[in-house]
Amino acid sequence: MSASAQEINNLINQEYKQGFVTELETDTFPPGLDESVIHRLSKIKNEPEFMLEYRLKAFRHWQTMKSPEWAFVNFSPIDYQSISYYSAPKRKEDGPKSLDEIDPQVLEAYKKLGIPLDEQERLAGIAVDAVFDSVSVATTFKGKLKDAGVIFCPISEALREHPELIKEYLGSVVPHTDNYFAALNAAVFTDGSFVYIPKGVRCPMELSTYFRINAANTGQFERTLIIADEGSHVSYLEGCTAPMRDENQLHAAVVELIAMKDAVIKYSTVQNWYPGDKNGLGGIYNFVTKRADCRGDNSKVSWTQVETGSAITWKYPSCILTGDNAIGEFYSVALTNNYQQADTGTKMIHIGKNTSSTIVSKGISAGKAQNTYRGLVKVLKSAENARNYTQCDSLLVGDKCGAHTFPYIEVKQPSAQIEHEATTSKISEDQLFFCQQRGLSAEDAVSMIVNGFCKEVFKELPMEFAVEAQALLGLSLEGSVG
Amino acid sequence: MAAIIASRYAVEYPNITKELCGQTVSWLQQQRTEAVAKFAEQGFPTLHDEDWRYTNVSAIEKKLFTSALKIPTSQIDRNWLKSYQLKDAWSVVLIDGHFSSELSELGGLPEKVFVKSMANALETHPELLENYVNKAVNDNEHGFIAFNTAWFTDGLFVHVGAKQCLAKPIQVLHIVTQQDVLIATRTVIVLEQMAEAKIIETFVGMDGAYLSSTVSEVFVGQNADLTLYKTQFESEKAYHFSGSYVKQEQDARFTHHNYAFGGLLARSDIHTDLGQASECELNGLYLGIKRQHIDSHTRINHLKPHGISRELYKGVLDDRAKGVFQARVIVAEDAQKTDSQMNNRNLLLSSDAEADSKPQLEIYADDVKCGHGVTVGQLDDKSIFYLQSRCVDEETARNILTFAFANEMVDKIKIKELHDIVLEQVLSRFPQEGVNKEWL
Numbered sequence: 041m042s043a044s045a046q047e048i049n050n051l052i053n054q055e056y057k058q059g060f061v062t063e064l065e066t067d068t069f070p071p072g073l074d075e076s077v078i079h080r081l082s083k084i085k086n087e088p089e090f091m092l093e094y095r096l097k098a099f100r101h102w103q104t105m106k107s108p109e110w111a112f113v114n115f116s117p118i119d120y121q122s123i124s125y126y127s128a129p130k131r132k133e134d135g136p137k138s139l140d141e142i143d144p145q146v147l148e149a150y151k152k153l154g155i156p157l158d159e160q161e162r163l164a165g166i167a168v169d170a171v172f173d174s175v176s177v178a179t180t181f182k183g184k185l186k187d188a189g190v191i192f193c194p195i196s197e198a199l200r201e202h203p204e205l206i207k208e209y210l211g212s213v214v215p216h217t218d219n220y221f222a223a224l225n226a227a228v229f230t231d232g233s234f235v236y237i238p239k240g241v242r243c244p245m246e247l248s249t250y251f252r253i254n255a256a257n258t259g260q261f262e263r264t265l266i267i268a269d270e271g272s273h274v275s276y277l278e279g280c281t282a283p284m285r286d287e288n289q290l291h292a293a294v295v296e297l298i299a300m301k302d303a304v305i306k307y308s309t310v311q312n313w314y315p316g317d318k319n320g321l322g323g324i325y326n327f328v329t330k331r332a333d334c335r336g337d338n339s340k341v342s343w344t345q346v347e348t349g350s351a352i353t354w355k356y357p358s359c360i361l362t363g364d365n366a367i368g369e370f371y372s373v374a375l376t377n378n379y380q381q382a383d384t385g386t387k388m389i390h391i392g393k394n395t396s397s398t399i400v401s402k403g404i405s406a407g408k409a410q411n412t413y414r415g416l417v418k419v420l421k422s423a424e425n426a427r428n429y430t431q432c433d434s435l436l437v438g439d440k441c442g443a444h445t446f447p448y449i450e451v452k453q454p455s456a457q458i459e460h461e462a463t464t465s466k467i468s469e470d471q472l473f474f475c476q477q478r479g480l481s482a483e484d485a486v487s488m489i490v491n492g493f494c495k496e497v498f499k500e501l502p503m504e505f506a507v508e509a510q511a512l513l514g515l516s517l518e519g520s521v522g
Numbered sequence: 523m524a525a526i527i528a529s530r531y532a533v534e535y536p537n538i539t540k541e542l543c544g545q546t547v548s549w550l551q552q553q554r555t556e557a558v559a560k561f562a563e564q565g566f567p568t569l570h571d572e573d574w575r576y577t578n579v580s581a582i583e584k585k586l587f588t589s590a591l592k593i594p595t596s597q598i599d600r601n602w603l604k605s606y607q608l609k610d611a612w613s614v615v616l617i618d619g620h621f622s623s624e625l626s627e628l629g630g631l632p633e634k635v636f637v638k639s640m641a642n643a644l645e646t647h648p649e650l651l652e653n654y655v656n657k658a659v660n661d662n663e664h665g666f667i668a669f670n671t672a673w674f675t676d677g678l679f680v681h682v683g684a685k686q687c688l689a690k691p692i693q694v695l696h697i698v699t700q701q702d703v704l705i706a707t708r709t710v711i712v713l714e715q716m717a718e719a720k721i722i723e724t725f726v727g728m729d730g731a732y733l734s735s736t737v738s739e740v741f742v743g744q745n746a747d748l749t750l751y752k753t754q755f756e757s758e759k760a761y762h763f764s765g766s767y768v769k770q771e772q773d774a775r776f777t778h779h780n781y782a783f784g785g786l787l788a789r790s791d792i793h794t795d796l797g798q799a800s801e802c803e804l805n806g807l808y809l810g811i812k813r814q815h816i817d818s819h820t821r822i823n824h825l826k827p828h829g830i831s832r833e834l835y836k837g838v839l840d841d842r843a844k845g846v847f848q849a850r851v852i853v854a855e856d857a858q859k860t861d862s863q864m865n866n867r868n869l870l871l872s873s874d875a876e877a878d879s880k881p882q883l884e885i886y887a888d889d890v891k892c893g894h895g896v897t898v899g900q901l902d903d904k905s906i907f908y909l910q911s912r913c914v915d916e917e918t919a920r921n922i923l924t925f926a927f928a929n930e931m932v933d934k935i936k937i938k939e940l941h942d943i944v945l946e947q948v949l950s951r952f953p954q955e956g957v958n959k960e961w962l
Binding site: 110419421434436437438439440441442443444445446447448449450451452453454455456457458459460461462463464465466 | 572576855858868870871872873874875876877878879880881882883884885886887888889890891892893894895896897898899900
């Protein structure tokens with residue numbers, strides 16, 4: 041075997057790097073879900089009364105709903121009674137006050153993931169909220185952010201300290217009745233991040249949350265709420281990983297963004313949950329509801345996502361463009377390999393005048409994976425001069441995979457300009473030949489072409505993430521060509 | 523316990539069975555019994571069916587149209603009919619769902635070609651028809667198919683033998699003269715290998731509300747070539763459903779032109795299955811005015827390698843009209859080297875008009891070239907300005923541009939007589955101030 045063939049072989053057999061398990065003592069609820077679980081959850085979190093009521097309302101509504109079946113994904117029904125709804129590293133009486141008090145095992149885990157929780161390290165310009173299973177274990181740079189007036193804390197803390205903000209905004213973009221998984225999340229969400237940027241403030245650093253599922257048989261239900269008040273600006277990043285396990289784990293998150301007048305929110309995700317093994321065993325079910333409300337005039341929300349993990353991804357980060365001149369953007373790279381399934385896309389609802397939206401979606405399907413873009417562009421009658429541009433490209437690598445494009449376009453306003461374009465193709469032999477002829481290996485050539493294919497999206501990511509995303513893409517594609 | 527009956531029509535069914543054709547054909551009776559059971563259970567499609575999410579047909583259920591009775595041919599205004607009937611063509615006239623031999627013109631058909639009414643063909647060739655009826659589509663597709671299988675009173679059977687090339691087109695005129703009636707007809711078109719034909723389906727109604735539903739099953743043999751024109755000028759209160767379900771053998775070519783101008787609620791299905799290296803081209807133009815709702819649903823199923831498909835649908839929507847375009851291209855695992863392109867262009871002329879578009883790609887093969895594009899918008903300001911700068915007033919400029927947008931599709935008609943009829947209809951629906959017929 042030649043050296044390069046050997047290398048390729050090694051790469052193919054390379055495992056999911058973040059697949060380790062951290063051994064810890066934990067507080068974990070026994071599996072099962074009923075109202076008593078919700079009471080306990082609310083009590084542990086020390087939540088105000090209105091929150092418990094909200095959760096119970098959501099839970100009762102959830103019980104009347106049926107699991108949706110319209111998406112282009114296949115999975116066996118989830119037994120919601122076999123999941124544990126709370127798991128957290130055991131903690132001392134009052135919870136950690138400083139980093140020194142955090143379980144060293146947890147710190148070690150984050151170190152291994154390359155996420156520094158001490159404020160000195162590599163990613164020094166980024167404030168991190170680290171969510172481990174059901175709780176937030178640490179939030180960095182809190183002080184510095186506080187000086188700027190920015191609130192950045194776990195949502196459970198916000199519930200106690202800023203109940204008035206939560207009461208006003210939680211569920212105002214994604215109501216608990218929205219869909220099956222949003223209802224479930226509203227009932228049992230355990231932690232997540234809360235961000236409030238006051239009027240006219242430009243957040244001094246990038247904010248980020250790192251989600252880690254560690255415990256077995258648990259689901260992670262996180263809730264993120266970001267409010268950008270008038271004229272403010274924030275860039276938020278999100279990353280996620282999980283250990284390798286043979287059973288599927290559920291991750292049902294809700295993210296709500298609210299942009300007031302002239303505010304700008306940039307939300308980036310690099311999703312790298314465990315995708316399951318080569319035979320499609322195990323992996324995370326990633327059923328997420330993400331929605332932004334551009335409430336104020338001239339507000340702007342930009343979603344950027346790189347989806348490489350999860351056995352099943354089911355998410356549609358959306359923008360409701362309520363304010364006049366509001367802008368919604370969606371940039372996505374979704375890569376599926378082996379038996380992964382992704383049904384992802386966006387919704388752009390144009391309500392205000394002169395609203396505009398841009399959708400750039402790049403789907404890459406390899407192995408036996410199914411990759412679907414599903415998107416809605418809806419222009420209401422009030423949205424004069426609305427503008428949308430949509431570009432969906434799919435790339436097929438291998439002859440056993442599928443790539444699908446299901447756009448929905450609904451226009452009720454004649455002055456709207458809507459353009460949609462989609463293409464599906466494979467990497468052309470000509471391109472490959474050209475690269476190989478110039479001395480690149482087939483593997484490198486494919487990686488290069490794919491990176492070029494995704495470039496439009498990657499350039500939207502903050503720098504550190506762009507590097508990570510490119511590396512991830514290379515990794516996930518390995519073994520599919522050669 | 524009796525099953526819940528989803529449709530009032532199913533309750534009425536036993537009263538009309540004796541009017542139906544093919545009473546003595548046992549396989550058909552069997553199919554009708556099954557279809558009625560199926561329809562009783564599911565009824566007409568609802569908004570919950572993904573393929574019908576933009577089209578609400580519940581009014582058909584509410585109206586409860588009754589079956590049309592045969593009327594004497596003498597009641598038909600022949601001059602009116604002539605304005606739709608092509609002179610240089612074989613024509614088959616169906617009045618309220620029943621074949622009229624006096625009005626039809628079938629003289630001089632070549633030997634290996636026969637064109638018959640469905641009722642007649644069921645008497646003379648029941649075994650042959652068994653190979654085709656409910657073979658290109660089945661009752662599970664949606665309620666209208668089961669409805670049609672159970673209710674059809676007559677229709678058309680066209681069989682073109684191998685290597686026959688028809689010199690003239692065949693025109694089928696579906697004429698509705700009565701009000702508050704339901705009409706269901708079934709068409710089977712078979713082209714044996716290397717045959718070539720042009721067939722025109724024209725739908726015309728006099729006035730008032732009625733339901734017209736037609737299912738066409740089309741079989742295009744190896745290396746055969748079929749061009750199908752559908753011109754739909756139903757009355758402005760009519761409900762119209764027509765579906766063409768096509769099976770293409772290897773190297774077969776199928777071209778469809780769909781002109782949907784009439785009806786209060788009109789829906790057409792064009793579904794085609796492509797064999798190896800077969801080609802299909804689907805063109806469509808829908809014009810909606812007043813409260814019209816026009817839904818075009820297409821499905822192109824690439825089952826085998828080397829298929830080529832092209833699709834272009836254009837819509838012009840004014841007043842409170844709603845245009846729906848739903849199209850799906852499916853490329854099966856086997857269908858490598860497929861080349862498919864789909865486009866939909868919509869022009870909205872009024873602030874109450876609506877365009878819904880749902881183009882879909884479902885692809886399981888890797889070595890393919892597939893794309894689709896959709897635009898929704900209004901006339902280009904620059905083009906209007908250009909005309910204004912050449913002394914054309916704004917209103918005329920708009921008319922010229924709107925007309926030009928639609929006319930691209932009309933110009934695809936290769937039969938002169940038909941071209942003129944369709945053009946006339948386009949002009950009658952939009953203000954033609956400034957659109958000088960001399961140019962055309």
